[in-house]
Amino acid sequence: MTRDTMIDGWYPVSLASQLDAHGRSTALMGEPIEVRRGEDGNAKVTGGNGRALPACIRYGHVWSSLGDPQKPLFAIPEADQPGRRLVDVGVVRVRCSPLRAVENFLDIAHFPFVHTDILGAEPHTEVQNYKVEIREDEDEVWATQVRFYQPQAAKSAEGGITTEYMYRVPAPTCSILYKTCPPRPGEWDVITLFVQPLAEDLCDVWPWMALFDDETPMTDLIHFQQTIFVQDRSILENQIPRLLPLDPGMEIPTRADLTSVAYRRWLKRHGYTYGAQLVAQ
Amino acid sequence: MPAQSPAGPVALWRTRSGRAAAFADRCPHRGMRLSHGFVRGETLSCIYHGWSYAQAGNCLRIPAHPALTPPDTIRVATQHVEDGGGIIWISVGEPAAPPPRFEGLAPLRSMVVEAGIVALEAAAGTRAAGGLLDYTHDDRAVRLLLAPEGQARTLMHVLADEDSNPGERIAASRAAESLRRVAEDIARGGIAR
Known part of the structure; x- marks a missing residue:
């Protein structure tokens, strides 16, 4: 090998x-x-x-x-922008492939079912078309114009709004989410997922945020994100197989999964296979 | 609920109208266990993205694309289910014969034993016949229906006489629990009492 x-x-x-x-x-x-x-x-x-x-x-x-x-x-220029609050969310240990943890972070279609009444709610389940590309210059996966209805998109959000997102994958176990910022239209809140691969089927997930939110107590911001990631853990520890299948055949993607399709293709192209399986078993 | 079959883990569920079904415990979309899903009406939905499946295993709805009729190729493997006499039976492939009926017996409870059938037989001092173990404890006969889950685990269903009274049923349940403890001791390499 x-x-x-x-x-x-x-x-x-x-x-x-x-x-x-x-x-x-x-x-x-x-x-x-x-x-x-x-x-x-x-x-x-x-x-x-x-x-x-x-x-x-x-x-x-x-x-x-x-x-x-x-x-x-990789660079996150927003991290140095004045006025943002930087939030260390802490760590969530998950018994799953580090790549599955990232792929789940790139997925919005699960919001109404896994983060019910927080990041999504029935009947607002439709995933509108969005754009996905592998940016060759930066060598990153990007998804843009992603929109989804959310009952409570952030701790600072009151009531439901249609949130817009951009996703960026600059490294195989890291993703950055840019999200509509309710108190400051025109800016994006930054939520990252940094994953530490402990083993091919075990990881420590370190979410981190750079937000425009001067109101919400730090404890509440941390609690909100931890709630979300613990909900994700109940999924990630129950997917079969544990390793992310990079070859087609084991799983059935739809149009809503185009970010994941591009992510898997990008991983395979670079030989980023720690936590992946290549042949359908 | 999750269950085991010789073909692997299954999601066992019952439709609102009462029909039992057994699915391979894996959603073909992203591999999530379907036993974590939820039943609405006559369908089982995956908890991850809400894909819902009919009793026959075909996908009926993909919530991310509400206008889409899922192609018939999206389906979950199913197993044959028989539901009778208070016991749900599953069969990998088409069964050659209907499951046995236990005349005069009623199912009381099920328990997982961390031991194989050999250890259970040793603990009971008798051999199982046709999956049924007749165990006599303090002069009381208890009937146990055994379903192996691999070499080291058995799902044990306790059957009681149909016309037994509550006191007798409690005694049968306790007898089964004591058998379980002895069998697990044997399986761990301990000494049977």
């Missing part, structure tokens, strides 16, 4: 705010790692055999890699 190109990617391994000298023991793609704050204040990450791994701090998290990252971590 060829070396999985995902080995050279950056992955979240800790909240930056929880980094301390004592350190945190965790894992990355099956290898035990240690994450701690060094004497110079920077993040230090060591692998299973004590070797130093690449490390950086960005978007509220510590990022590391088992391999040799060929690119810096």
Whole structure:
């Protein structure tokens, strides 16, 4: 088998705010790692055999890699925009493939059934046509003009609205969602899903947000997102097979699933197969 | 509810009008377990995206595309179901004969035993015949219908005499529980009492 190109990617391994000298023991793609704050204040990450791994701090998290990252971590320009509140949501451990966690994040059709009366509600189940593309220059998957009726789109939303979304996949286990911002029309709220692959069928999900919302208490913002992700977990831990099937035949996509179709195609093209299965079984 | 068959996990459900059905426990759309789904009228819907299926396994509705009539190729594998005498039977493929009837017996309760049939037979001191284990405990006969779920687990249905009184039924239930404990001890390599 060829070396999985995902080995050279950056992955979240800790909240930056929880980094301390004592350190945190965790894992990355099956290898035990240690994450701690060094004497110079920077993040230090060591692998299973004590070797130093690449490390950086960005978007509220510590990022590391088992391999040799060929690119810096992807950019989120909105993260540096003044006036946004940055929200560390914390971690949700999910017994599923890291790729399934991302794919679920890209899916809106489940909102009325899994996030009932929060992100969706019957009879508003229709998924309108939207645009999906693999942007060759950035090498990212993008879905735009995604619209969905939501009873309570965000903590700051009152009553139902049709929310517009854009989804972006800049790395195999990371996705960024841009979403209508109720208090500030013309701007987008940013909600990210950073997934740490612990094993092919186990991951830690670190959601993170950059919002225009000065009203809602931080606890409520965190609670809202945690509620959503715990609801998703009940799905993700019960999908068969556990690994994401990249070849057609095992699952039946529809027009509503075009983001997922593009995501799977992009993964396959790059050989990003950690957490995937290639042949239908 | 989730159940097991020799062909793998099944989602066992009953339509509003009372008909039982057994589906392969996997929605063909995204692989979600259908036993987590919900029944509305005569259909079972997947909890993930609400795709709903008729008793025959064909997909009737895809909520993301309300105007679309799903093609007949979208369907869930089904298994043959017989529902009689208070017991639901499933068969992989077309059954050669109808399921047995247990005259004079009424189903009391079901329990999962973390042991195979061999350990249950050892605990009962008798052999099962035709899936039925006659177990005598404190001079009281208890009839147990055994459905293996792999080598190490058995779904055990307790059958009581049709005209037994509540006290006798409670005793039969407790006898079955004690048999379960002994069988699980044996399966764990412990010593049977």
